[in-house]
Amino acid sequence: MQALPTDHWPSFYTAVLSALCETEPQEATDLWRTLAEPQRCFVVEDRGAFIGTASLLSLRMTVPGGRLVDTGGSTMVSVQPTHRGRGVLDALMRHQLASLQRRGVPLAALTASEAPGCGRFGYGVAARQLSLDVASSRVRIAGHSAGGDAVELTVEDPHESLGACEEFYARQVPLRPGMLARTDGWELLPLLDPPAWRQSASPLRCVVAWMEGEVVGYARYAVAVGWSRTNLAEGVVRVRDIEARDPGTYATLWRFLLETELTSRVIAPDRPVDEPVLHLASDIRHCTPTVLDNLYLRVVDAPVALTARTYATGLDVVMEIHDDLAPWNRGCWRIEGDAGGAVCTRTYDAPDLSLDASALGSAYLGGVTLTELAGAGRVREHRPGALTTTTTAFASAVAPW
Known part of the structure; x- marks a missing residue:
């Protein structure tokens, strides 16, 4: 090699x-x-x-x-x-x-072409994605979220609006576990739009949301126009990105996408599983949500990784890690932390919980609970109550993505 x-x-x-x-x-x-x-x-x-x-x-x-x-x-x-x-x-x-x-x-991540092989290398599903197929001819955004009336929309060339959208994206990154900061060059990846990939759709478009001269959200999308045999419009809006600062902006952007002329469907193939539009749609039965695996995470250096994150509630637990590929992670580690920070140190005390590397990868971002992993036999509780308290502490207020 x-x-x-x-x-x-x-x-x-x-x-x-x-x-x-x-x-x-x-x-x-x-x-x-x-x-x-x-x-x-x-x-x-x-x-x-x-x-x-x-x-x-x-x-x-x-x-x-x-x-x-x-x-x-x-x-x-x-x-x-x-x-x-x-x-x-x-x-x-x-x-x-x-x-x-x-x-x-301390961490490694991947999105898998094939899922079965990831576990044996210590990767676990840490974030899932929601795929939405909305019958926009049957669904409306219910009501008006606060602040939505003050939002102005402009449709702009994605390249010309890139700078403003990237500045907004950078402000969103710290708000959701799993999101990636973009270094030079990476901002071009969301704009990659070869004709061979368009599936008869238009070139990529961008609608930008403004409030008092400031960008407060955007959506990138393409439109594939189509007609039925009875001459009814059956176009499809294909959503690539949607980011919003507040509920009003978010609802306004979704309303714009759903009301695109000559279309009857909106497809958003890669969204967080806690996507709020499911609670704004007038008829959820016409939204067809599908949940798929997305991000696989591997904890490379357990004490560094477990110290880097915070915990939703106070935590003092001894966790035993089994890791065949990374012997430096093996053994028992005491995690002490709360919402303000944490420390993780090696200990020879008896474990409260034990799990393998892939289970730790799944639980790390808070999107997969230790309780559900325990139900699958992948986490063992040695001290009564430790599973519940640790699950609560590892939780994330928003779904990782």
């Missing part, structure tokens, strides 16, 4: 796409070339060909309490079909984990 020479990026990315049986527009390939970090791309070779690939991205993720924590984004992990089942994937994932530990990065 070796780090990728800088001038070998085209071969590296070709190997990734080949292993995943994918093709990609040149615009996407060019952007990922600027975002990837060649010194953190790893390859396994056989007879001069890349038969295994993996890459790490330098990310910063919000954790409960609002702090941004260094996170390794595991991506472009692939093994050629001719070499699967030979331990190449295991070697790549172990190498990534060791690399992050050496660099002092």
Whole structure:
């Protein structure tokens, strides 16, 4: 296994796409070339060909309490079909984990092409996503949220409005666990809009919400016009992003999307599971929500990660961690904390709870409860009451995403 020479990026990315049986527009390939970090791309070779690939991205993720924590984004992990089942994937994932530990990065995250393999590397589902398919011809935004009448909307070119929208996005990042701060170049990823990806829809659009000259929200979307055999409009609004400062702005943006002319559906495929629109819709039965797995999280350095976040209530618990791939995490750790901060130190006291690395990854952001993991046999309670108090302390007021 070796780090990728800088001038070998085209071969590296070709190997990734080949292993995943994918093709990609040149615009996407060019952007990922600027975002990837060649010194953190790893390859396994056989007879001069890349038969295994993996890459790490330098990310910063919000954790409960609002702090941004260094996170390794595991991506472009692939093994050629001719070499699967030979331990190449295991070697790549172990190498990534060791690399992050050496660099002092306490968390790793990924979104999975295939879910079954993540658990054995210590990744757990930490955030889910809500996919909405709203029959906008049958649904209205009920009532008027406070402040909505003062909101003004303008439809703007997504590139021209990028600066103002990104400033607003940056203010939203600390408010929800799982959100990522964007460094230079990453702001272009939400605007990536190759014609081959549009599914007969329009180019990407952006509606910006203003109040007293200040941006208070925005939504990026595209419209696919369609007609029924009886000449009824059946267009679809495809929502890519929606961010709002307050309920009034949020309701105004959703009302705009639902009332787009010549459309009968609004599809929002990647939203938080606590999306408020479900409580604004006049008829929830025409919203068709589907919950899917989204972010998988791996705790690389347990004491650093558990100290970095805060806890909803006072907590003093001894947690035993089982971690086959990261021996430095194994053993018992005392977590003492509250909403103001926390410390996590190694202890030889008897554990109150025990769990493995993937269960800890699932519970870390507060979106998956320790209680539900215990119901699946993945968390064991040794001291009566410890499970309830720790579950309460690990909770997040908003769903991670």
